[in-house]
Amino acid sequence: MGNRPDYNHNHSSSKKKKKNQKKEKKEKINLKDHLNQVKILILGAGDSGKSTFLKQVQILYKNGFTNDDKSLFASSIRQNILEHMTELVQGVERFGIKLDDDNQEIAENLLENGSLIQGQIPSYLCDDLIRLWDDPGIKKVYTKRSELQIPENAGYYFDKIEEISQENYFPSDSDILNCRIPTVGVKVMNFEIEGIPWKIVDVGGQRSERRKWINQFSDVTLLLYVVSTSGYTQLLYEDENINRLKESFELYKKTIKSTHFKKKNCIILLNKIDLMKKKIKKKDLKICFPKYKGGCDFNKAIEYIENLYIKTGKNKKRKIFTIRTVGTNTPDIESVFRLVSLAIDDYVIKNRGKL
Numbered sequence: 001m002g003n004r005p006d007y008n009h010n011h012s013s014s015k016k017k018k019k020n021q022k023k024e025k026k027e028k029i030n031l032k033d034h035l036n037q038v039k040i041l042i043l044g045a046g047d048s049g050k051s052t053f054l055k056q057v058q059i060l061y062k063n064g065f066t067n068d069d070k071s072l073f074a075s076s077i078r079q080n081i082l083e084h085m086t087e088l089v090q091g092v093e094r095f096g097i098k099l100d101d102d103n104q105e106i107a108e109n110l111l112e113n114g115s116l117i118q119g120q121i122p123s124y125l126c127d128d129l130i131r132l133w134d135d136p137g138i139k140k141v142y143t144k145r146s147e148l149q150i151p152e153n154a155g156y157y158f159d160k161i162e163e164i165s166q167e168n169y170f171p172s173d174s175d176i177l178n179c180r181i182p183t184v185g186v187k188v189m190n191f192e193i194e195g196i197p198w199k200i201v202d203v204g205g206q207r208s209e210r211r212k213w214i215n216q217f218s219d220v221t222l223l224l225y226v227v228s229t230s231g232y233t234q235l236l237y238e239d240e241n242i243n244r245l246k247e248s249f250e251l252y253k254k255t256i257k258s259t260h261f262k263k264k265n266c267i268i269l270l271n272k273i274d275l276m277k278k279k280i281k282k283k284d285l286k287i288c289f290p291k292y293k294g295g296c297d298f299n300k301a302i303e304y305i306e307n308l309y310i311k312t313g314k315n316k317k318r319k320i321f322t323i324r325t326v327g328t329n330t331p332d333i334e335s336v337f338r339l340v341s342l343a344i345d346d347y348v349i350k351n352r353g354k355l
């Protein structure tokens with residue numbers, strides 16, 4: 001990736017869109033004259049990429065991660081490796097797949113005794129993990145990982161087990177961005193842009209976390225709703241009868257109706273399009289949205305999702321913007337910030353004198 005992603009709002013044709021963008025740019029105003037603070041609330045279902053967005057803000061606007069942050073992430077990354085390999089080994093049994101004879105014993109050992117020692121992967125465990133990852137049976141289970149709730153990015157770390165097991169391993173930004181730690185509670189990030197305090201609020205997206213959302217609904221300047229587009233082939237972690245993208249859409253429908261957001265602009269991040277692009281070649285979006293008729297065509301599929309979210313959310317008092325992103329790619333999130341600025345200007349212009 002690395003290209004500036006497309007963005008769109010309220011179904012404008014591309015000619016009209018360009019004209020609107022030009023007009024909106026001209027009307028750029030000094031936020032300081034109108035707002036005491038900017039509060040951005042990030043919502044979306046679990047695993048959609050909300051906290052990844054916050055990590056990108058840390059990289060872009062807060063000088064990146066400290067050494068203390070990196071040490072903490074190193075332990076989480078090692079824990080991710082161990083957990084996901086354990087899940088793969090459990091999958092071997094579930095799918096009735098055979099491992100190489102020697103590896104069978106290693107697998108059993110991992111299930112019984114595999115654990116980190118003071119946040120480190122001991123060298124014998126590192127060897128075992130590498131052998132398992134090299135086993136064709138494990139690779140076969142890995143291709144079925146969506147059925148096992150194993151994160152799509154797990155392979156990113158399995159390819160680096162040796163490096164990550166080094167005692168002095170310090171994760172790169174990319175390693176940190178790929179790490180999966182479900183959010184519990186509310187995380188707030190404060191920083192300043194052009195003399196105005198900005199507050200970005202990230203919440204946990206899993207069902208058990210959502211009752212805490214309402215406490216964050218007041219004084220919002222802009223809503224960001226993150227959608228994992230690749231979730232159309234996955235089932236919900238919390239309820240394996242529900243499709244993830246469907247859950248995201250139903251949640252959005254309910255959330256955007258809230259009176260708190262009636263006049264608030266909203267940016268929909270159509271996230272994980274890297275994964276969506278790969279999946280759509282083999283799996284039709286119809287499995288999630290039966291009315292979709294575009295087949296295995298990425299552009300048609302993404303436009304269908306885009307239009308669903310825009311149509312459901314738009315009203316006369318607010319705009320729904322969309323942007324396609326790979327959340328782990330920093331330039332994509334820089335582009336989101338250009339759109340954030342546009343959406344906030346638009347909000348301020350419409351509500352001038354009432355803020």
Ligand SMILES: Nc1nc2c(ncn2[C@@H]2O[C@H](COP(=O)(O)OP(=O)(O)OP(=O)(O)O)[C@@H](O)[C@H]2O)c(=O)[nH]1
Pocket residue numbers: 044045046047048049050051052053151152153177178179180181182183184203204205206226271272273274275325326327328
């Ligand atoms: N391939 C790919 N992975 C992504 C993308 N965005 C985020 N991820 C990964 O998806 C996983 C989940 O991201 P999080 O940011 O933790 O998701 P979340 O929405 O905060 O999840 P909760 O805290 O449970 O609500 C992480 O492992 C990220 O690295 C993307 O665009 N592409």
Ligand SMILES: [Mg+2]
Pocket residue numbers: 050051052181182183202203204205
């Ligand atoms: Mg999170």
